[in-house]
Amino acid sequence: LQIKAVTTVANLLIRFSLPLSAPALLVGCVEPAEHTSVIVFDVCEPTIIELPADATDAERRGVAGAIALWNEVSGPQLALSDVPGAAPVAAQTLSTETGAFVVPRDDQDRQKLHIGFREAAPLFFGLYRVDVGDILINRTIGDQRAREIVVAHEIGHAFGLPHIEGQSSLMNPGNTRVPPALHEIDRIQQHRGPCSTSSTTPAP
Numbered sequence: 753l754q755i756k757a758v759t760t761v762a763n764l765l766i767r768f769s770l771p772l773s774a775p776a777l778l779v780g781c782v783e784p785a786e787h788t789s790v791i792v793f794d795v796c797e798p799t800i801i802e803l804p805a806d807a808t809d810a811e812r813r814g815v816a817g818a819i820a821l822w823n824e825v826s827g828p829q830l831a832l833s834d835v836p837g838a839a840p841v842a843a844q845t846l847s848t849e850t851g852a853f854v855v856p857r858d859d860q861d862r863q864k865l866h867i868g869f870r871e872a873a874p875l876f877f878g879l880y881r882v883d884v885g886d887i888l889i890n891r892t893i894g895d896q897r898a899r900e901i902v903v904a905h906e907i908g909h910a911f912g913l914p915h916i917e918g919q920s921s922l923m924n925p926g927n928t929r930v931p932p933a934l935h936e937i938d939r940i941q942q943h944r945g946p947c948s949t950s951s952t953t954p955a956p
């Protein structure tokens with residue numbers, strides 16, 4: 753693993769030269785394309801998930817559900833921003849005084865992952881754009897559990913996970929039912945190192 757550069761947003765987004773081994777699949781999730789450098793979010797640092805104003809209530813609940821699934825295995829590292837009416841998922845980083853999620857002032861420089869929704873063909877579920885560092889989800893997905901899992905899967909790509917086959921995993925291409933598990937954290941930490949390692953000086 754070669755560190756290309758440490759970059760941007762309080763040095764919390766890390767650029768890796770990361771080989772993505774599996775071929776691109778057109779069904780389910782599109783495997784992130786191979787780039788000379790890709791944006792990887794640090795699973796060990798707090799991440800603010802940003803939603804656009806046009807996200808529906810069902811989409812907001814889907815993202816909140818995906819965040820809760822990841823927090824179950826990673827610790828409370830993920831938080832929503834600007835999501836009125838959603839259930840708290842990481843209360844220690846959120847203000848609920850107004851009934852809306854707000855990014856606290858001291859969180860303004862934290863890494864932020866934007867999740868947008870677009871209408872797309874039914875066989876397309878979602879995409880993590882490795883060069884931009886954001887997620888697109890097909891808003892025609894109608895099943896709430898499937899929406900949560902697809903969002904969680906794309907967050908896995910944002911954490912640097914490629915597709916995996918041959919065992920049941922969140923990162924199976926086309927997965928709509930398997931949630932994040934501890935072995936996803938293990939695979940991330942094989943690249944990143946343990947979470948106690950400073951994110952600004954990742955081990956090579």
Ligand SMILES: [Zn+2]
Nearest residue numbers: 781782783925
């Ligand atoms: Zn995928």
